[in-house]
Amino acid sequence: MDFSVILIAVASLAALGLLLAVLLFVVSKKFAVKEDPRIGQVAEVLPGANCGGCGFPGCGGMAAACVKAADAGSLEGLNCPVGGAACMGQIAGILGMEVAASAPKLAVVRCNGTCENRPKVVTYDGVKSCKVANSTCMGETQCAYGCLGCGDCVAACQFGAIKMNPATGLPEVDATKCTACGACAKACPRSIIEIRAVSGENKDAFVVECVNKDKGALAMKACGVSCIACKKCENVCGSDAVHVEGNVAYINPEACTLCGQCFDACSRGSIASLSIKGIQRKKIEKKTPAAAKPAAKAATTAAAPAKPAKEWKPIEINYNAPLMPSQQILLAGPKDISNPVPAGKEETFESKRTDAPLPPSQMILLGLK
Numbered sequence: 001m002d003f004s005v006i007l008i009a010v011a012s013l014a015a016l017g018l019l020l021a022v023l024l025f026v027v028s029k030k031f032a033v034k035e036d037p038r039i040g041q042v043a044e045v046l047p048g049a050n051c052g053g054c055g056f057p058g059c060g061g062m063a064a065a066c067v068k069a070a071d072a073g074s075l076e077g078l079n080c081p082v083g084g085a086a087c088m089g090q091i092a093g094i095l096g097m098e099v100a101a102s103a104p105k106l107a108v109v110r111c112n113g114t115c116e117n118r119p120k121v122v123t124y125d126g127v128k129s130c131k132v133a134n135s136t137c138m139g140e141t142q143c144a145y146g147c148l149g150c151g152d153c154v155a156a157c158q159f160g161a162i163k164m165n166p167a168t169g170l171p172e173v174d175a176t177k178c179t180a181c182g183a184c185a186k187a188c189p190r191s192i193i194e195i196r197a198v199s200g201e202n203k204d205a206f207v208v209e210c211v212n213k214d215k216g217a218l219a220m221k222a223c224g225v226s227c228i229a230c231k232k233c234e235n236v237c238g239s240d241a242v243h244v245e246g247n248v249a250y251i252n253p254e255a256c257t258l259c260g261q262c263f264d265a266c267s268r269g270s271i272a273s274l275s276i277k278g279i280q281r282k283k284i285e286k287k288t289p290a291a292a293k294p295a296a297k298a299a300t301t302a303a304a305p306a307k308p309a310k311e312w313k314p315i316e317i318n319y320n321a322p323l324m325p326s327q328q329i330l331l332a333g334p335k336d337i338s339n340p341v342p343a344g345k346e347e348t349f350e351s352k353r354t355d356a357p358l359p360p361s362q363m364i365l366l367g368l369k
Contacts (some may be wrong), residue, residue: 053081053181070095081180105180112209113146114168117224134189143222156187175276197253227270233262
């Protein structure tokens with residue numbers, strides 16, 4: 001075997017590899033994109049959750065956006081929901097900027113259609129997914145807008161801040177764990193979950209827990225605590241924060257002063273008070289059917305005895321005139337008119353006449369009663 005051929009092939013491959021390596025090195029230097037070192041510094045401060053709650057694709061995108069915004073002169077509108085104000089303060093320090101304090105936010109479930117308030121009328125026996133259920137049926141209740149209860153929001157939350165309550169069939173948000181990343185709101189096919197601005201460390205807010213856009217009668221039939229667009233909350237609000245649109249009320253968190261007048265005015269219990277301690281709802285007494293009126297007291301004097309029913313008594317009737325053929329047929333049976341009986345052999349009524357009274361059935365047939 002000639003080893004010179006093998007050596008030539010190996011040397012050729014080595015030379016080609018070396019040439020390509022040099023070429024790649026030159027191209028990488030020529031077209032290299034220099035990254036701002038501040039991006040890496042900001043990325044180290046970010047929590048690395050990559051939840052997308054900031055509106056950018058991961059923490060790397062958020063870091064790049066912060067550096068770009070700092071070069072423009074302001075970090076307004078940028079917020080890391082997971083890291084919060086402390087994280088944004090560190091980022092502002094790295095970039096030599098001042099960050100304005102942003103209002104805390106919280107994921108809010110705008111539906112109180114519990115098993116008690118919104119009874120089930122059918123059973124959904126399909127894939128346990130809200131998206132699938134929303135695309136294939138109206139749900140298990142008469143409300144086409146409320147929570148489907150399959151738990152897509154729970155599966156989307158990376159922080160364990162939302163869970164399903166088996167007693168109510170609705171998701172519940174833990175305000176102490178919620179980072180307002182918005183993953184649960186994106187997972188809900190009916191847009192029931194809202195990332196809402198709340199007030200202070202206690203995360204206080206007033207929320208209309210209903211999204212049913214049907215008119216009052218239909219909404220009341222579907223759910224016991226549905227909003228019926230009566231506008232009582234809108235009329236008592238002094239800060240113009242409550243408006244009824246599309247047959248359902250909505251409270252603007254930016255204008256709400258937490259006075260609580262809408263909460264007190266709502267006769268349906270559709271408005272809830274939120275805080276970090278939990279949710280407070282107004283108890284509405286359900287109307288029960290009016291009790292039957294008590295029977296009138298018996299008269300002191302004894303009532304007159306009821307008159308006995310009039311008894312029917314047969315009437316004795318003597319017939320002197322011959323009966324008509326129809327009456328003879330009813331008494332003696334059908335006559336063959338087509339083949340009449342010869343004269344002299346025909347039975348007459350007089351031959352069958354008796355002095356006994358007729359029974360009631362015959363008197364009815366004869367038209368005498």
